[in-house]
Amino acid sequence: MHLSALLDFDAVPLDTDDAVSLLLEITAPERAEDVQRPPSTLQIVLDRSGSMSGERLDGAVRALLSLVDRLAPSDNFGLVSFNEQARVEVPCGPLTDKAEVRRRISALRASGGTDLSSGLLRGAQEARRASADRGASLVLISDGRTNQGVTDSALLRRVASDAYAHGVTTTTLGYGLGYDEELLGAVADGGAGSALFAEDPDTAGSLIAQEAEYLLAKTVQAVSLRIPVDPYLRGVGVAGEMPSHQLPDRSVVVDLGDFHSGEKRRLLLHLDVPGLASLGTTAVTVLEATYVDPATLTTYTAALPVTVNVVPGEEAAERTPRPEVRTEEAVQRAQTAKREASEALRRGDRDAAVDTLERARRDLLDPHTSQAPEAEAAEQAAELGRMAQMARSDDASRTSKALFASQAGHSRKSGRQRPPGTPRQPGEGGGPAVARGRRIRGEQTDKGRPAPDRPSSEGS
CATH class of the missing domain: 2.60.40.10 (Immunoglobulins)
Structure with a gap:
């Protein structure tokens, strides 16, 4: 390191x-390249409530089948599904019988309400059991607002934080436009993972594959x-x-x-x-x-x-401040602006969201605040401009979720170099490393x- x-x-x-x-x-x-990677542990927690029926669940099933093919027999894989209650579909353990795991994934059906807390708790238990606290990744996938069990975001964040204290990193994937981005974001923060957003099955599949690539490349x-x-x-x-x-x-x-x-x-x-x-x-x-x-x-x-x-x-x-540091300060203020704009849209205030984003965009482009035409600052300014236009006229829920995912992606993965072939989530940093001074x-x-x-x- x-x-x-x-x-x-x-x-x-x-x-x-x-x-x-x-x-x-x-x-x-x-x-x-000649070093064999150690076995990995991946636990999936999948919403199978009624709102997931049809294309959404079908897309998730396709992504999980592809994921199983990608993992090695020595890797631990587990699947917990949830509606009103959690159910262990695949006990977390080595993938010695991929055909049986594929059969169980393909048999998933959607029905009922949404008790996200039961799925998260059961998934964390499975991940800890299989990994023996050696480290695991948990990916929670949901398209709805939890309406049963624990619904308080602070409590769910603590659940993910406790799992992280025992080696389980939690990433959330919000699917569609009906989920609660603040709640899933709190879970991801507590689990030191990413808060991802996918509006359609293809994007969801790509992001699930991306998280698997990160897991397999973990050092x-x-x-x-x-x-x-x-x-x-x-x-x-x-x-x-x-x-x-x-x-x-x-x-x-x-x-x-x-x-x-x-x-x-x-x-x-x-x-x-x-x-x-x-x-x-x-x-x-x-x-x-x-x-x-x-x-x-x-x-x-x-x-x-x-x-x-x-x-x-x-x-x-x-003395004069170094421009790279001041540019990064403006970039970080832009992330706060995204969160504030997302909150404004959730309470129905489009004008406040647009104003917040435009002020942050001007701040990034102002030579007195950023002082350097860094590639990432220019990229962030362009994104803020696009988001401001979306906030004016696009679906408010879509824009709020895109803003939240962009902010979370930058905050968690600023400067991240992606494994080859993985897609970029909105806001994921790709600017140059610090090089001057x-x-x-x-x-x-x-x-x-x-x-x-x-x-x-x-x-x-």
Whole structure:
């Protein structure tokens, strides 16, 4: 695991409280072509309520049959379906009898109401049992609003969060225009996975296949970033819509889920630095990215010291912010704008949604805020323009779900490099890696022992 970072300001003024922004890039190790991947565990939780009847369930069945063909006999696969109650269609375990698994998938029929909580709970149990807490991926697929069982999004988020604490990453796929994007988004946030949106069966099939490709290419799992707060750091903020939480020692933790081979992601952190009394270089914190190697279940930590240069106040007054960091700040504000616009559409306020999106688009294009024509900033601005047009005249539910998926996709997968042949979900980052300015580079350690991957060269 490799970390590198770029500060908007390297220098802070002497004896003066200040704030700096840090753009962090996290890169997963690549799997060598001659290295056999370890067995994977994939648990599907599928809505089979009455609203799924016909083309929707047929499309999901086709996607799952193709998925079974893609997995190896040594991989664990399980299927839980739910309507008013959960039912284990395929107990999670090795795919030693694919013909029987295919028969059970093909026999699925839709009927009844929607108790999503029962499906999620039963699926998490199956995933944990089969993986023995070695790590698993759960994909929850639903087209409706849960109307039975637990319906509170905060409680369902806690269910997914508890599963993640035991190695199960949860991704949700909202199918059609009738599902509750806020609820499925909360489940995905709790499970450190993605919140996907598919309006039609073909898109749903492509996204299910995409998640399988990510699973099979996974090289690290259960990644978390910890930012300690000590006397040289007064507070930490995580920009945009990336969920984070604070520990009793005041350090901030961001759960990042699993990474596939060579995947890159970016985070933007705001660091509040208290007035420092001595001139020169000072380490204000040490970022710690902890993860598990799925092949050996060994836990590693990649550490990255963050240093600032304390200079006289008149010298600090002449500093200028790095454009890449300011551009990323504008991109993160755009994600918040998408969420706010989605909420406005759900309450029926099209004008507020359009205004929010247009202001974010102008912010991205304003040279005083973004300061650099980054490819991703231009891409995000164009998307905001398209979304604003949709908010004016398109179906409000469709636009709200597209905005939510775009925001969630960027927040979870910013900078992600997709495995070959997988589709891009709206908002999934594809911009260039940070490449200019003075980088802060990190080295991986495992309790003091050298790690296998090697820091990249400067400017790569």
